[in-house]
């Protein structure tokens with residue numbers, strides 16, 4: 001829906017679109033309410049230079065499609081309005097078949113469209129690293145100032161069919177992903193959903209043995225793993241600083257592997273998860289990685305669930321394949337999960353690739369002014 005005058009009006013001629021993709025049901029409907037209150041302010045502040053348009057999502061995954069359409073149409077920016085789930089879907093809309101998409105008139109590799117964020121979800125964890133989660137006006141100011149930052153995205157490949165998703169915040173598996181799955185069912189109670197999710201996650205949980213390979217090196221067996229969290233950024237679960245050294249502009253990811261933990265370990269040391277000091281504890285391992293592969297070693301067939309839970313940006317993706325054996329795993333026929341830093345570049349040019357093997361990802365969040373030159 002066009003908020004400003006129609007694009008044929010003399011006022012809008014030559015202007016590019018700022019497309020706000022709104023999940024009206026985010027944060028149990030609060031996103032939609034807040035958006036309606038903020039929209040006039042945004043139109044007033046941005047409308048002089050841009051066509052401000054809004055698109056409401058019709059349901060899960062729709063934000064991805066809406067983003068692709070906006071990029072094809074040459075939007076200057078696509079701004080996710082909602083929580084981490086909506087941001088995740090918008091980020092995935094920058095890609096198609098694993099490749100960055102570009103506007104139809106774009107000559108360059110990578111989109112001319114930038115990514116933006118108005119955090120209005122339950123957890124809004126990605127926004128925390130920019131200190132934008134507490135005050136929406138701060139996020140609006142940043143958007144209107146046109147402040148830009150280059151950021152990375154990660155990629156997860158999982159399951160027998162080797163499905164692929166990009167993530168911008170944290171991807172994780174096993175207990176934390178199971179807790180996230182249940183938390184998603186209780187978003188109506190706000191941040192308490194993460195407590196309920198954790199309690200339900202612990203039911204029937206047992207630590208597992210996995211094969212893990214870092215940066216394409218040797219596979220190693222890790223026994224009694226409770227959770228594996230890989231952060232492009234620092235926070236998940238409504239403010240837990242799970243990967244405290246991760247920096248979305250660093251070019252690498254932080255992998256935190258938690259082993260041998262029981263529910264009471266978390267209970268006693270819960271505050272350390274919020275402080276990020278858990279990484280200094282016994283049985284918690286942190287490392288900087290470019291990629292990490294994980295495969296199951298033991299058989300899940302007797303379990304209630306088909307395998308190890310995987311989530312990305314708090315969105316349930318599925319399960320590692322329960323039937324993976326070490327033989328299949330060596331065949332690499334059932335991989336697993338791989339994170340990959342995607343090369344970064346300006347959203348306007350092809351210069352600045354950090355790695356020639358990878359197409360540029362032009363994700364800059366929270367975005368702006370695609371006309372300005374990048375640092």
Ligand SMILES: Nc1ncnc2c1ncn2[C@@H]1O[C@H](COP(=O)(O)OP(=O)(O)OP(=O)(O)O)[C@@H](O)[C@H]1O
Pocket residue numbers: 023024025026027028056057058059060061062081082083084085086087089120121122123124125187314315
């Ligand atoms: N129109 C819609 N109706 C129902 N669900 C939707 C709609 N649009 C998107 N969704 C789904 O809503 C889910 C949650 O959205 P979102 O992340 O915006 O809010 P949240 O869960 O409250 O916040 P956070 O993820 O930060 O905790 C996503 O999984 C998304 O797929």
